[in-house]
Amino acid sequence: MSTMRAVRVVGYHQKLEMTEVPVPEPTGPFDVVVKIGGAGVCRTDLHILEGQWAEKSQVALPYTIGHENAGWVAAVGSAVTNVAEGDTVIVHPLVTCGLCRACRSGDDVHCESSAFPGIDTDGGYADHLKTSARSVVKIDPRLEPSDVAALADAGLTAYHAAAKAAKRLTPRDTVVVIGAGGLGHIGIQVLKALTASRVVVVDRNPDAVALAVAIGADQGITADGSHVEQVLEATHGNGAEVVIDFVGEGGATAEGVRMLRRHGDYHVVGYGETIAVPTIDIISTEISIVGDLVGSYNDLCDLMELAARGLVTLHTQKYALDDFQTAISDLDAGAVRGRAILVP
Template sequence: MSTMRAVQVVGYHQNLELADVEKPTPTGPFDVVVKIGGAGVCRTDLHILEGQWAEKSQVQLPYTIGHENAGWVEAIGSAVTNVAEGDKVIVHPLITCGLCRACRSGDDVHCEANAFPGIDTNGGYADYLKTSARSVVKIDDALEPSDVAALADAGLTAYHAAAKAAKRLTPRDRCVIIGAGGLGHIGIQVLKALTPAELIVVDRNPEALKLAEAIGADRGVVADGTHVDQVLDLTDGHGAEAVVDFVGEGGATREGVAMLRGAGDYYVVGYGENIDVPTIDIVSSEINFIGNLVGSYNDLCDLMALAARGSVNLHTQKYELTDFQSAISDLDNGNVRGRAILIP
């Protein structure tokens, strides 16, 4: 058997380990094996190590993590016609059946028979990844896998939430974006491309806000304790029509709800804490809480169109695959600007 390198979860609350494992080969007719050109490092990977997903995913340890992947097609199953060996691709994070009601509706994220490499089966912190023909999107020749890898999940999640928000926003509206980090800086660019609403970005890091304003934010507000009042001032005392929360922990939701106007929409993207809002407040202000998982295959195709025309650029910090521990530690300690990418 030929082997490859893979970074694996060997136990919860333990460090990841580099292992030699069997290189995947196409076994089913629709299998696609991708040679990884870049694998994004995501806060969800930290949550996996903390055991937050153990119950939900029921994954057997050890396994390889990494759910933001791009690279080149290495091998294909006998029935694959949409890509050929050597094609440059980004990988939709889920492997889906194509046959259930959700898939037939284009809502493949809710496929009844899905597998999620990096969450409940082997992912892309490795030399190669096995996925399916339904999951690969050919990318423009001008794009490099290591530059776009994190668009597969961080970008796709940000796109999914931003596109939902953009459907409701008008030129008179304000949209507050909480968090201008890995996801937030993509969400800002997508919102800029999709909606004429005014974009107000809240982050505790002044450097992140500088980046946010450079890529399309109309206003940057430092989260220094006065930020809720500042946002209320910027919205004539009413609050914003939409809040897109890329943080979802550390008190962000309480502050986010305080920045929302009546009948406003609160898009939950980042996660980690509970939302604690009296039901009478939800009823009397008629606000909506909207969960956002990852986007669909079509969302990813739309996002790649924005990337190809230069409307969405990912700010990345690159690490060798063997240097995975530095990438994880840097992310955990808040030292990554944009997105960390592992390169085999």
């Protein structure tokens, strides 16, 4: 049996370990094994190591993490017809059943019997990943998997939130994006592609703010303590119709709610802290607090269309798979511009 490298969680509050494990093989008729060309490093991976997902995922340790994957089809099950060996693919993060009500509605993220490689089963910080025919999107072979891998989750989550927000945004509206990092810098580009509204970006890192403006944000604000006031000033004292919070920790949620206009939507994407809003404030201003998980398979196809047209470009920092610890440490220290990608 051939083996491969895999970066695994061996214990919570412990460092990841590189080990040799068997190469996965198609066992079910719809299985697809992907040779990894790039695996994104996500803040959720840090939260996994902190044990934040232990209860939710009920995953048995040790296991391989990594839920933002792209590469080439290495092997397929007997019933797979949509991809063939050698095809370049990006992998939707979830393995879904296709038969439940949610899947039938195209809302496969809420599938009743899904698996989430990298969260509750083996993921892509490895040479190969096992997924399903329903989860692979064939992409232009000229696209380099390591350039697009993070679109599978960071991009997809940002797209999902931005597309939901876009349904209500008009040319007269302002949307505030909190956090212009791995997700935020994609969200900004998606908002510019889907809406005519004004995009204002807030980040505590001046370099991230500069990147945000360079990729199309209408206004960049450095979070220096006066940023809530600056947002209010930019919206004539009213606040923004929509706030999309890609941070969700470190005090961002209280500030985000303060930036919101009456009847505004506050989209929660980044996470880590608790939102505390008096119920009287919610009803008297009629605000909505909206949760945004990863997007659906159809969302991923739409996002890849934007990427193919050059409307969404991922800014990446690449690391060899063996240098996984450096990538994790850099992300933790806030030293990654855009998205960190492991390349086997």
